[in-house]
Amino acid sequence: MVKILIFGCTGLVGKVLIDLIKARNFNCTHITLVASVKSKGKKIKVKNIEYEVISAIDSLKIIDLDIIFFCSSATLAKKYCPLYLKNNENCFIIDNSSYYRLNDSVDIIIPPVNKELLKMGKRIISNSNCTTAGLIMAIYKLNDFGIKKMIITSFQSVSGSGYSGLNQLIREQQDNVIENPEYCKQIHNNIIPLIGSLNSENITSEEEKLIYETRKILKNNNIKVIATCVRVPIDFCHSLSVNITFNNDVLIKDIRERIESQEELILINDDIITPIDIKDKHEVFVCRLRKDNCLKNTYSMFIIFNNLFRGASLNSIQIAEGLLKEYFNN
Numbered sequence: 001m002v003k004i005l006i007f008g009c010t011g012l013v014g015k016v017l018i019d020l021i022k023a024r025n026f027n028c029t030h031i032t033l034v035a036s037v038k039s040k041g042k043k044i045k046v047k048n049i050e051y052e053v054i055s056a057i058d059s060l061k062i063i064d065l066d067i068i069f070f071c072s073s074a075t076l077a078k079k080y081c082p083l084y085l086k087n088n089e090n091c092f093i094i095d096n097s098s099y100y101r102l103n104d105s106v107d108i109i110i111p112p113v114n115k116e117l118l119k120m121g122k123r124i125i126s127n128s129n130c131t132t133a134g135l136i137m138a139i140y141k142l143n144d145f146g147i148k149k150m151i152i153t154s155f156q157s158v159s160g161s162g163y164s165g166l167n168q169l170i171r172e173q174q175d176n177v178i179e180n181p182e183y184c185k186q187i188h189n190n191i192i193p194l195i196g197s198l199n200s201e202n203i204t205s206e207e208e209k210l211i212y213e214t215r216k217i218l219k220n221n222n223i224k225v226i227a228t229c230v231r232v233p234i235d236f237c238h239s240l241s242v243n244i245t246f247n248n249d250v251l252i253k254d255i256r257e258r259i260e261s262q263e264e265l266i267l268i269n270d271d272i273i274t275p276i277d278i279k280d281k282h283e284v285f286v287c288r289l290r291k292d293n294c295l296k297n298t299y300s301m302f303i304i305f306n307n308l309f310r311g312a313s314l315n316s317i318q319i320a321e322g323l324l325k326e327y328f329n330n
């Protein structure tokens with residue numbers, strides 16, 4: 001039985017994580033809940049026990065934590081994770097922010113595809129960006145055929161930006177004025193072809209993350225990835241249109257077989273699916289798989305998944321369940 005801490009327990013990722021801890025009966029003896037000072041003192045019930053939310057500073061006094069779920073910004077991960085590691089000699093940190101992902105020595109783990117990396121015993125484990133997580137689930141086994149290039153367009157829900165994105169959409173739908181909007185443009189009845197900040201080559205930080213993390217997880221820096229990430233006015237679920245070129249010809253039946261053999265990935269052959277259809281599902285879905293008749297050795301597909309499950313909270317809890325098995329005799 002382990003002692004856990006959830007940093008960002010009142011955010012979208014933190015709240016879904018708490019729901020999953022209850023639903024999956026995650027084996028822990030004590031939970032420390034951390035949020036900003038504005039949430040300090042709030043009471044949250046987890047598995048019949050009421051816990052009081054404390055501030056980050058107060059949580060630094062704790063010295064016997066086993067697993068920390070970090071569900072807040074990269075800036076706060078940079079500030080607090082090293083302090084938790086210093087104070088809690090043997091603890092593991094599962095980071096949902098982008099802070100540790102860019103560190104070459106930290107593994108990005110998506111349990112259905114690469115949970116064996118947990119055996120390495122590294123104390124910091126990174127979740128991927130939510131968009132990368134859905135993409136990797138769909139194409140991981142196709143990498144055996146030799147992926148040469150991918151052209152990706154993402155359609156990302158506002159919950160991907162946390163509470164502030166969701167609030168902007170809701171307030172705009174109600175015709176309310178927003179004082180500090182999350183997005184540079186209206187999102188209600190609109191789409192925004194910019195997520196994050198632009199670099200000198202007109203590529204956004206979200207697109208950079210998708211490209212870097214995909215190559216890192218697939219352990220192949222030669223894959224060409226061209227990405228356009230777009231914010232769309234829906235509450236939950238991210239979608240991706242992916243055009244994928246292989247080094248050699250591959251039969252569509254072999255692609256189907258690989259997709260169908262991946263756990264937690266569902267191929268829809270004769271129908272389409274939409275975000276509303278799969279909002280409550282944990283799996284990643286692929287539909288519209290088809291040969292590209294213009295380009296050699298190329299296929300197209302459409303991927304949909306709930307960003308808060310596969311892209312964040314579900315992924316975190318699966319990593320933690322793996323740690324329990326590997327290091328806590330559970």
Ligand SMILES: NC(=O)c1ccc[n+]([C@@H]2O[C@H](COP(=O)([O-])OP(=O)(O)OC[C@H]3O[C@@H](n4cnc5c(N)ncnc54)[C@H](OP(=O)(O)O)[C@@H]3O)[C@@H](O)[C@H]2O)c1
Pocket residue numbers: 007008009010011012013014034035036037038039040055056070071072073074076096097098128129130159160161162163164307308311312
């Ligand atoms: N949303 C997604 O789909 C998704 C997917 C993958 C990864 N992520 C990443 O996961 C992280 C959390 O995302 P989110 O969507 O849950 O964000 P969010 O809804 O904005 O929640 C942020 C959380 O951080 C807490 N917080 C803010 N300042 C704090 C401080 N100074 N000390 C302690 N806690 C503080 C907030 O507490 P208060 O409520 O008290 O302000 C809240 O609990 C981010 O790094 C995000 O990029 C998100």
